[in-house]
Amino acid sequence: MNNKQSINQPHSPTPPSGGRGASLRAFLRKEFLHVFRDKRTLLVMFGLPIAQILIFGFALTNEVKNARVLIVNPSTSIENSKLIEQIDASSYFTVTHIASSRKDIEHYFRNNEAQCALILPEDFSSSTVSPPQIQIVTDATDPNFAKTVVFYLSAIITAFQQQSIPAGSIPMVIKTEIRMLYNPSLMGAMNFVPGVIALIMMIVCTTLTAIAIVREKEMGTMETLLVSPVKPLALLIAKTIPYAVLSLVNLSFILLLSNLVLDVPVRGSVVLLLFECFLYIISCLALGLMISNIATSQAVAMMISMAGILLPTLLLTGFLFPLENMPWIFQWLSNIVPARWFFIIVKSVMLKGMGLQDIWMETSILIGMTVILLAISLKKFKIRLE
Amino acid sequence: MRVLLFILRKEFIQIFRDKMMLPMLLLMPVLQLLILPFAADLDVRQLKITIVDNDHSPYSRSLISKISATDLFEIYAISGSYDEALKNVEKDETDIILQIPQGFERNLIREKTESVAITADAINGVKAGLGTSYLNAIIQNFNREIVMEWANTPEVSASPDIRYSFWYNPALRYKNFIVPAILVLLVTVISGFVSALNIVSEKEKGTIEQINVTPLKKWQFIIGKLLPFWIIGLFDFSLGLLIVYVVYAIPVVGSLSTLYLFAVVYITGILGFGLLISTVSNTQQQSMFVAFFFVMIFILMSGIFTNVESMPPWAHFISNLIPATHFMHAVRAIILKGSVFLDLWVDMVYILCFDVVMITAAVINYHKTA
16 A cells, blocks of 8 residues: 555645546546457457357257167068167167178277167067067267167167057056256256356456456556556556456347347346356456466466466366266365356356345355455555566 | 478477476376366266155155165155255255155056156256156156056066167266367367467567578478477377376277377367467467367367267258367277277368368468568
């Protein structure tokens, strides 16, 4: 605080309040110019959410569609070909090859022309005393895919078997009604929209802010700024505001995209969501300030924010990978990542429509983190350059 | 040829003069391969289920014990009402709800039919999909058992006997799937980023002018820029392969020479791509962000976590144009399945086309006159 005074005093001992406001405005204008001058970075900034929303929303599906089936059919019985027809007719599978011997499986698996193989018995008719034996072989290089394929394929076979039993002789049937909450079409996007929000804000507020401040240091213009009559704190605020604004614009853009393109609306209160985003933005900006204090060059600032901030955010928030599968040390570490709490909050408010009473704990953790980060970064902010 | 040797020497000196470079190139692959497979685990191991039992009959109890006997489901709570169970879902404490209606047993015996309701938290699609189909399978099994017990009719006892076998990964280890993919990720990130920063950093420093006034030919300059990173990329690939074998006990089933052939061709393409970004950018920050953007798309669309064939046609088309997709497929097929070159020649053609396009574009875009 004393340093600050000594820097300011020679220039403007008692700046008139209007004058100070004017210079702050001028600073803000300068910072906005900096941001909007770099068109390519801006393009990436808005291209990133579009690409991510499209990829996560449409391209990455966990559904099984048209899985390629190889059928080993040793007989020409009508029953067998009926079953093959039924498998081919389902949207999950496409029968690509019909082989006569199981030796062919290896070949088709290797060149990826088949992902699973169904080995049918000589005769599938239900008149035989012993139950027909069917074998399903899957290419389990992708374990989740293989598991799903096995479930679907056996469901089709079982249903087929039940059809062949004359009606009326089935003594009891338990029907299942399946309902998918929040995301009826099992879109990959649901989990990702909050994750994309957390990630983009982190990139804009932390990485870009840190680089912008370090660039002024690197180019030597920081000196010029510090000797100006504007207080260092005002300087900092002026530096961070454009990025905060940019990330808010980006946020509305993402919400709009997810509503219009993905049909993922904000189910809860928008005001609450904005408040939580505001909290998160401040914590991200504080992180950016901290990095700018440590880093000596743009390259170092980039490395720290990519490897030290962005990567943990990607891995440890639980939006790409479930936290419960991770070793305990990762789970423990994830608690100190602000994005993790923010992700839970956005998921609850946006997708589940929950209110503040359900997420007060996560919110207070986020507030606590924001306050601590802000305090550290302001205390560490050097107003003199070595 | 002698000129090429000089420029290569200059490039190597330049790369290793940066103190951060060597540790980064050595440590990054090791750390990525040691950390990422533990974090990137999409295996569905255990689902928490809340059961709303409104029947409290021998049948409903027997169904519940069937569910608790499997290792996929952990019974989180037996709850009295659906609303209470829904609260558990909202708090993220349960993944799936099974409702057994009142009169479940009575209706089954009298009416011969009854429904149960499965409600899944589908925000995580993998979990919801696998969970509901698995739960459904348990219920159908239970159905068969009670039918056998009740009627013991020969027709029904002839229900199909389905056996499964999972090839190439019988234990269904998720690491076998993800570790080779992380090898691809690592080669892509390292080769893509370092080469994207290279020419632009000469531009920023102004040293590009000095190179421009030398009699050096365009192609000599480009090769001089590519070759060191090409060697580094292959070195990192080998280092990664060693870690895959030693740490994760995943041996290369197929031929090593085919694997390296793919790696060599792929790294060339990615380096060309990085150089192209570098020639069109003005600052390191710009080229870094542009490279980050494309590398992210490459990785996500390459089928690293999801099946490429399940994508909608437009996405499948884009995915096919991305070399990472083909390299990912080839690496997985060679390491895990032992596929041979003849099985993978289509992938090779795609990667080669990418190489030609990228390098040509990089050479055209690099102007010796500023």
